Amino acid sequence: MPSRVLPLPSAEAEPLLPERFLQWFASRGWSPREHQLALLAKAREDASALLIAPTGAGKTLAGFLPTLVELSAPSPAEGAKKNVISTGRAVKRSGGLHTLYISPLKALAVDIARNLEAPIAQMGLPIKVETRTGDTPVSRRQRQRRYPPDILLTTPEQLALLLSSDDAPFLFSSLKRIVLDELHALVTSKRGDLLSLGLARLWRLAPEMRAIGLSATVAEPESLARFLVPQRDGRQEGADIVIAGGATAPVVEMLDTRERLPWAGHSARHALNEVYELIKRNKTTLVFVNTRSQAEMLFQDLWRMNDDGLAIALHHGSLDVAQRRKVEDAMSAGRLRGVVCTSSLDLGVDWGDVDLVINIGAPKGASRLMQRIGRANHRIDEASRAVLVPANRFEVLECAVAIDAIAENAQDTPPLRIGALDVLAQHVLGCACGEPFLSDELYAEVLTAAPYSGLTRTDFDDVVDFVATGGYALKSYERFARIKLDKQGRWRVANPRVRQSYRMNVGTIVEESMLKVRLVRSRGGGSGSTGALGRGGRMLGEIEEAFIEGLVVGDTFVFGGEVVRYEALAEDQVHVSRAHDSDAKVPSYMGGKFPLSTYLAERVRKLLDDTRAWNALPDQVRDWLSLQRHFSRVPGVRELLVETFPRGSKHYLICYPFEGRLAHQTLGMLLTRRMERARVRPLGFVANEYAVAVWGLGDMSFMVRHGQLDLNALFDPDMLGDDLEAWLAESALMKRTFRNCAIISGLIARRFTGEEKSRRQVLFSTDLIYDVLRKHQADHVLLRAARADAASGLLDLRRLGDMLSRIHGRITHRELDHVSPLAVPVMLEIGRESVYGEASDELLAEAADELVKEAMS
């Protein structure tokens, strides 16, 4: 075993907590928790540790106790607490950081600082705590570099910036401890990759440093523990694991609605009254939904029926920061009865007394749901309460298996990432911005970071080559190199401009292109051009450009809790006016960021296969499944059910892979390509979390019956070969993935130094660069990075590949006269969802036809 799951420390000779601390605990009426003592014991053993504990277990204090204890009494052995280090500028200065705290949210860092001040002040400890985020004023940042505090609370991006500065050796060589909060959330993204590379740097600068990771429950604690210690010589080393015991199991129920369960849709409007009643019956309720537009709609609906005048608020990521803050403050003060929110509230500090969590729609993943439910009650000895509200029949199945998974405490957090090459490129440039480096040394250092422990030397060298001159086969950019080899064979930054550009572009979060939404006065039927509109209206917040692109002037949508009418687009602003419609044109369901987890999907398939388990399901759902069994077939655990039937003048093919929306979209794209070739004449498809529906002109039933369409060949895993290649060439999702890699790797800047990129003057388009690079150097390191992203990201290729091999030779075809009960939900999505066909010319022709009709009328 790579690491131990520790029993709690026995009472030993020297107390883990000094008298001062014991008194402080006593004065608060507390006693130290066992896991808090366990972390102190780990610190004494000089070991790194991963603490796994539910929300409300005093995790953060546990993480800081070793530091507070150490700093409360200067160790006599060390003499002077702080080292004296040359900064390389012939100035000797003393003192560096003792403890770094890294949080995924800057707001969290600020709140934690506030929470730490209390015990420090109350115990009179000689400890200085400061935060450093993007909002910290420049003067304070400069002072921090010269006179660092004992404890610095910051974010992964700020750590990267500090590491790239000349002061890094001075700041960090005295570092004893790093505390990584919400580690489970950090490691699932490229920010985790960036952080892991920062850790590798710190291990070299401060070999004494030990790490404490704080995490919610995860599926594989051992792999998470590897993140916290340097990986060497291919050994799987991990930090010691401390598991906080005994959180009371949550009470989770599915809403047993009195209403008719919808076949499709995600709004759960049928259950509005019941949701409202729940809010009314509880003190404070958090209502989680999966998307911003759902949040908007639900809030709007609740507000309309709010005859009791309950204080209900709305919270999501695109609302104005000031407005969000107001909601958060009202929440902590206990003034709110309900908050409708998205994942914007998944993480963060303690709220007031939340006594109920309602999750509307699909839970998507067991661990994710568990973490949300954990927001309900922050006292560890009381059970959290949650109600799941499925919005359609499939979601009932998903909710049922999620409740079972929570009862078993089963986890489905994703496995540890493989470090991305674009993030590595950013890090390599950052390293060069500090002290010059030798390739061999940096490669060895990078390998100590768990996500990069399997990095090949070729990939590393390609990344360095990319950072230097772009990594092109055509070696024409030597004179434009950003980093250059010096006489000692060390890479150094070619000029100060490169350093400046690195500083302005550090980080791995590439924001979607957002537009500001401004409220103006309506001017009736406008044409969408930017005319003399009232200026200076109230700013409502920001909205994705992609959403606005789908609108036509005059369309209404809900934003910031109000129904508004789209008036015009002016530079980076969307002008909207207040609409008086009670029904807004509902924004299309984007499905949220996360697809149904593989684990829950598997359980849903098992539930379907086990007719006895259907008894636990609501009557409406059981009847639905029984009908399906009668008319067609209920798919088995390992098989793929394919149904074909005619409807209207078209023919339909429905398959049920249960692999989540992203993988299904990719599957739909590839299927339609192949069906096109098989002369099925497909017209389009839609995908949801459970199924894919393709429609076309060819009679698919007839073609299968007469051997003209071979389903096994249609679903052959070889579609991930040439067909995928051909599709990737034009896929908008792939282009978006590439753009993110281009920005993170530093190929193109999010911000050009000293120059604002206005919307009018787009300097170049990454789509065009993608096209050209793909054609002329298909194995370029950035394309490799984009492909790796696509495998697990927007295209979910890995999951699609797994599914295709699982069902290979296990396809069951049902030829039907008409639509089956199981197919109804996905059929209802047709027209509601955007059509993901590639028939661009057909769509453009349609737009052109409108004009012809207009001209003829």
Add this chain to the structure above:
Amino acid sequence: MRDVVEKKNEFLGRYSLSIVMPGLDPGIHVLSLCPRRGWPGRGPAMTESIALSVATPNAFDVAGVTLLADLSGALFWEEQRLLVVSDLHLEKGSSFAARGVLLPPYDTVATLGRLAAVIARHDPRMVIALGDSFHDRTAHERLADSDREALTALQARRDWIWISGNHDPALPSDLGGVVASEIAIGPIVFRHEPTGAFGEIAGHLHPKARVPTRGRTMERRCFASDGERAVMPAFGAYTGGLSIRDAAFAKIFGTPGFMAHVLGDRKLHAIAASRCY
């Protein structure tokens, strides 16, 4: 210093074009010597032809001249066997690289490859590169030898005219072809920056159309035209676009009643500019 070439034109009787020699002050305006009277299809009747041209595949009219739109973004005047491409922006990649943005150095070869393909399709007698053929003043010095040779090969057996643009006001003398600031052929004037004059075909603005369709928006390069004048899309591999709803287009066309001739994968689509965003 100045070379005037006259050529016989079967269609018009005659036309002439004046050419400014390489390296000369690009401020010199070149005027057509051709009589404009009697050119068919001129005047207000044009607006009707907009609606009619909807049905015409891959072609549209400017000042009575029917022009074939190649889906690569080039324009072909069949009677004249004249091919026009605009805004090649050659060596844009290396131009950015010099400023620290290491774009792939393949844009020139990609652009010239597409240019070779469109030339092979139409075998024009004359090619006009409508300005901003090079991304910056020194771009031609950075041309790879192979690209230079490819360009020379394209210029063989045909007239080649470089119209100077704002990115390349002084075109190099060591490349084939002749340089002009503008050129008039029949009722059509070719110049880089659009002024909105009747019969003008210009580039410079890189028009693109965003067309909202069922649930998604498509963004494509396009020709912008109201039947009396036109703005060509950029041909270069890295050249982005400016939405035809930008005020710059309103200034040229005066009214929103112009068309976007959108470059589809297999055909050209005439869509009202007001339908785009």
